[in-house]
Amino acid sequence: xxxxxxxxxxxxxxxxxxxKAGIDKEEGRAGSFFHIDHSTVxxxxxxxxxxxxxxxxxxDALGKYGWLEDYxxxxxxxxxxEYTRAADREFSGGYFLRILKGAKVELPxxxxxxxxxxxxKQRVHNIVIAEEGSEASIITGCALHKESSGEHVGISEFFVxxxxxxxxxxxxxxxxxxxxxxxxxxxxxxxxTFVSNYICMNPVKDxxxxxxxxxxxxxxxxxxxxxxxxxxxxxxxxxxxxxxxxKNSRAEIVSRTMVSGDSQIIARGMLEGIESPAxxxxxxxxxxxxxxxxxxxxxxxxxxxKDIELSHEAAVGKIAEKEITYLMSRGLSHDEAMSTIxxxxxxxxxxxxxxxxxx
Amino acid sequence: MLSISNLKVSxxxxxxxxxxxxxxxxxxTWTMFGPNGSGKxxxxxxxxxxPGYSVTSGGITFLGKDITKLAMDGRAKLGIGTGFQQPPExxxxxxxxxxxICSGKGPKEDLSKDERKLVEKLRLSEFLDRDINAGFxxxxxxxxxxxxxxxxxxxxxxxxxxxxxxxxxxxxxxAGEVQNYIEKSGASALIITHQGEVLDYLKSEKGCVMxxxxxxxxxxxxxxxxxxxxxxYQKCIACHKMA
Numbered sequence: 040x041x042x043x044x045x046x047x048x049x050x051x052x053x054x055x056x057x058x059k060a061g062i063d064k065e066e067g068r069a070g071s072f073f074h075i076d077h078s079t080v081x082x083x084x085x086x087x088x089x090x091x092x093x094x095x096x097x098x099d100a101l102g103k104y105g106w107l108e109d110y111x112x113x114x115x116x117x118x119x120x121e122y123t124r125a126a127d128r129e130f131s132g133g134y135f136l137r138i139l140k141g142a143k144v145e146l147p148x149x150x151x152x153x154x155x156x157x158x159x160k161q162r163v164h165n166i167v168i169a170e171e172g173s174e175a176s177i178i179t180g181c182a183l184h185k186e187s188s189g190e191h192v193g194i195s196e197f198f199v200x201x202x203x204x205x206x207x208x209x210x211x212x213x214x215x216x217x218x219x220x221x222x223x224x225x226x227x228x229x230x231x232t233f234v235s236n237y238i239c240m241n242p243v244k245d246x247x248x249x250x251x252x253x254x255x256x257x258x259x260x261x262x263x264x265x266x267x268x269x270x271x272x273x274x275x276x277x278x279x280x281x282x283x284x285x286k287n288s289r290a291e292i293v294s295r296t297m298v299s300g301d302s303q304i305i306a307r308g309m310l311e312g313i314e315s316p317a318x319x320x321x322x323x324x325x326x327x328x329x330x331x332x333x334x335x336x337x338x339x340x341x342x343x344x345k346d347i348e349l350s351h352e353a354a355v356g357k358i359a360e361k362e363i364t365y366l367m368s369r370g371l372s373h374d375e376a377m378s379t380i381x382x383x384x385x386x387x388x389x390x391x392x393x394x395x396x397x398x
Numbered sequence: 399m400l401s402i403s404n405l406k407v408s409x410x411x412x413x414x415x416x417x418x419x420x421x422x423x424x425x426x427t428w429t430m431f432g433p434n435g436s437g438k439x440x441x442x443x444x445x446x447x448x449p450g451y452s453v454t455s456g457g458i459t460f461l462g463k464d465i466t467k468l469a470m471d472g473r474a475k476l477g478i479g480t481g482f483q484q485p486p487e488x489x490x491x492x493x494x495x496x497x498x499i500c501s502g503k504g505p506k507e508d509l510s511k512d513e514r515k516l517v518e519k520l521r522l523s524e525f526l527d528r529d530i531n532a533g534f535x536x537x538x539x540x541x542x543x544x545x546x547x548x549x550x551x552x553x554x555x556x557x558x559x560x561x562x563x564x565x566x567x568x569x570x571x572x573a574g575e576v577q578n579y580i581e582k583s584g585a586s587a588l589i590i591t592h593q594g595e596v597l598d599y600l601k602s603e604k605g606c607v608m609x610x611x612x613x614x615x616x617x618x619x620x621x622x623x624x625x626x627x628x629x630x631y632q633k634c635i636a637c638h639k640m641a
Contacts, residue, residue: 295489324489359486360449361486362486362488364448364449364470365482365485365486365488366488366491366499367469367470367471367474368446368447368448368470368471368474368480368482369474369496369499369500369546369550370471370474370475370499370500370502370550371471371499372471373469373471376471379491379495379499380488380491382490382491383488383489383490383491383492383495383529384489384490385490386489386490
């Protein structure tokens with residue numbers, strides 16, 4: 040597809056699916072990036088944010104900035120598995136987002152990685168750099184044409200420099216026929232904060248990822264929130280890991296999962312305290328809605344210094360009867376009570392997203 | 399308003415209420431005392447229609463309608479408002495959502511000025527966007543329960559120990575608001591209390607004592623309380639045995 044200058048030039052049926060993955064009108068975004076199949080069709084900075092951010096295709100960025108090569112494959116091992124090797128061999132693009140030093144970007148940046156061709160194997164490599172003291176949030180939507188199929192491998196590397204704050208939200212809107220393998224990692228510097236939100240509410244054939252944040256900086260913080268609904272035969276193996284190797288680093292991992300319709304979720308989580316003092320908490324909670332589905336929660340914590348405080352809690356089960364009756368005592372029917380509880384459990388409101396991205 | 403006749407209720411196959419008779423007229427507030435495990439909460443749950451409390455004989459009539467087999471939400475819609483002793487936490491469901499549910503508002507409708515005033519009065523403004531009951535103190539839970547009930551505008555309030563685990567100031571606040579509401583609306587109420595502290599702030603027409611699944615000593619609530627304070631439940635138990 041040829042390059043476009045505005046989201047309005049993107050075919051309606053593509054934009055419609057992208058919007059379900061959090062993509063919104065470019066006026067409300069600091070910058071927009073759109074990649075379809077193997078090519079970047081749009082990368083644009085909202086003029087109000089010129090000089091504060093950069094939004095580019097990764098290949099163009101690597102051509103423009105020689106130093107960027109040092110960032111590529113810096114956090115994710117290119118020989119990690121067959122998917123990383125494939126992404127190294129065949130990568131067709133991806134986004135480069137850079138928030139310049141000290142820039143406070145009030146509107147989110149957005150990027151979309153889209154598969155339009157049936158059976159397409161998409162391989163992208165993304166790099167995000169939040170320079171010293173900057174603050175920004177990014178919404179990435181990954182989606183494909185209705186009733187299409189494909190394979191998506193996305194490498195993402197995040198560099199959150201000294202004192203910067205980066206809030207990254209990824210929303211998946213795949214199909215029953217898509218295989219998805221993101222491979223992500225973040226490096227969090229002194230006093231920096233990295234927040235990663237992940238939302239997947241639509242069926243996916245097979246999805247596996249285990250992003251990791253390296254809290255190397257003194258006083259660095261990482262937080263992962265995942266909201267996942269596996270339905271209609273979805274197979275999802277998702278976790279988040281944080282390595283606390285900076286003094287006074289902190290981390291929180293929260294996952295809320297729900298399964299129905301012959302689906303499976305493995306909800307992983309790993310907190311590793313390497314330097315002390317360090318603090319972290321991990322929470323995996325799951326709702327099982329029928330007898331044909333399964334949640335396997337695997338929370339792990341590792342501490343190797345005495346001044347480390349790590350904890351975890353995990354719970355899977357059905358919707359609590361007492362919550363249903365409580366809502367019924369306020370006048371809701373049994374079904375209304377159930378859906379209120381499910382909506383609450385899967386509340387994406389905490390991430391400040393549009394209403395399109397809900398159960 | 400509420401009429402209960404020869405009500406027998408079992409929980410997990412065990413009979414707890416052995417034939418309760420109770421008539422609460424419109425506009426009256428009744429106070430129920432009784433030792434732990436005597437069946438007070440069971441009666442309240444049976445009136446509100448809580449699943450697991452099976453009526454094996456007798457019946458409950460509310461506003462002239464037999465509600466013995468009516469589901470909980472149906473009873474709430476008829477005007478029965480229940481304040482729980484230990485309300486559950488619900489992840490992601492905010493106090494604001496509960497208020498919307500109680501007042502029958504749509505998910506996007508905001509609170510009116512008067513409604514916000516009531517929230518403020520019960521000192522819950524800061525709790526509106528918090529998950530219901532999550533990390534709430536005893537007093538905060540009670541205030542949130544009363545707030546929800548007041549938004550339901552019930553014709554009968556069922557309050558299970560509004561004065562337990564709550565600081566005096568919160569008690570004064572919630573009892574005052576309940577009294578206001580009762581006076582304005584002409585609603586009836588059934589209140590379970592152990593210590594009777596709630597009677598210091600709330601007008602009650604009648605008191606009664608539940609002993610071993612039956613109701614006794616229907617008279618002036620202060621008199622009932624005085625007797626319990628002087629001789630404990632001994633007299634009630636003796637009465638119960640004689641009956």
